[in-house]
Amino acid sequence: MRKRKENWLVKAFTNLLKNKLATVAFFFLILEILIVLIAPYLTPHDPLETNIALKLAPGFWASEGYVEGYYLGTDHLGRDVLTRLLYGGRISLWVGFVSTFIGLIFGVTLGLLAGYYKQLDNIIMRFMDLLFTFPGILLAMLIVAMLGASTTNAMIAISVWSIPGFARMVRGKVLSLKEEDYVTAVRSLGASDFRILFLHILKNSLPVIIVVSTMRLASSIMSIATLSFLGLGSPPPNPEWGAMIATARDYMWKQPSLIIIPGVVVMITVISFNIVGDKLRDVLDPSLKENA
């Protein structure tokens, strides 16, 4: 009996896991999220704890100078790189998820309204176009400049930046869904606009929303790293990945691993989200392949 209730989401994930690359990426992300969540139990160090005596110690690969317990070495203030990486992941992933979620709430609502009500379409979508025309980083810098540099403000900036992508995709989906026979059918049965829009149409737009969310997650994580690198995101001494790269710039010749390690982590995380998003799109809605 349980088996028959198996829904499309479960099926989509089953199909997703048939792809090797997507499976690797998916489990990497799950693992990363888990590790980041239990970071305090994994490492004995504090991410902000400095120890000048140990500064710029190399990692386990070095033949000399490696300090036991500091597996990936230390930075210029003697802080453990591995610990900072784990705590940094908390900020990056948190900002990524929250800003995508906020972007999703506003973007999807606006997209639904624009697609369904012809009168609102122009007003909403021209405003979205306005947001679209700004290069993302410029928009984020503008918002952070107005509100001041902090993790929360960076989060707000990235959220705003996420809205038009959601709105545009959802609007397109609504435009095609509202012509569907079953929408006319439920209308002929006397369903209200609210019910048609937020039950029947929204539910059928979920594949699009899921795919766009995964893609937005990747770019949000990229964005918070970028903003922090520029000094507009998470302020020091917070262990944010982008900020770690920024501060390591001065020591990049002496200790290249300080830049390479967080750089690679950002890259793998973003690529993983993109792979999962891409494959999810294939299994959820092949028609999106061309225009996403």
Added chain:
Amino acid sequence: MAKVLDINQLVTHFTIAGKPYPVIRDLSFYVNQGETVCIVGESGCGKSVTTLAIMDLLPNNGEVVSGSIKLNEIELTKLNKKERNAFRGRDMGMIFQEPMTALNPLLTIGYQLTENIMLHRNVDKKNATEIAIHYLNVVGISNPKERLKQYPFQLSGGLRQRVMIAMVISVKPKLLIADEPTTALDVTIQKQVLNLMNKLKKDIDAGILFITHDLGVVAEIADRVIVLYAGRKVEEASVEDLFNNPKHPYTIGLMNAVPNVDSDHFEIKPIPGTFPLLTDDIKGCRFHPRCPFAMDRCRSEVPSELEYDNHHRVACFKVEEEYAHE
């Protein structure tokens, strides 16, 4: 007998490239309680547009320009959108042509049925489920409890159409509109669905407006038939009268175009010419370019609808003259 639906001089326009074109021209008819009225005609004659106008589901470029639509003595065209929405489902329900796409693919049959029942009948979830099971039984679906948990893709076209019918009649509407409900089904299932509707006709006591282009279906289900041509009613008669004694040249043409499978070499006699485009400007009787009996008068004047024996109504000058001679 009470008139469930009474339409008077209905005119609808569709705007194409900024210009309005009439789709329904001066259409009047009524449906009595417990009666099945069939509207027949070719594609594009305005059959579906009539139903959409009644349901207020016309696409954005279509509008009812004049005329009245009365449902149980209540004038619908004067109501605002919200007041009109209250009639949909509760007082008038519609069965669509394409059962494969008329159900939401992501919601279970049970959810869609109970949602509708709860909306219109003021019952809680448990009672709504009972009502849903009852009506699935009524439309002849075996194992209704199991079916409620299934998604539309797990049902065949015939079953989905039955579910649609169950959904519409479960709220006991006074008017049931069926827009070619059997067209998308294969013939054996068509027959089953028609039998079901014939059976329901007696039980639900609603007026049924049945749209089709299939004269076989008409013979099967109708009490009264309205023949539409290019947005205008050309003939209206009881089903016996229409088949035994068609009067309008178009109706006669339609009858001749149905192959008789009982004779050895069955011959199809098509109506010459093609169906006019919506944008074609035809003066006089809309049928005259294809009519073998067209007279000068047909090319300039629109024939008015006259009633002959047995409430047989025809709009044709030829018929008019024949009767004048008798």
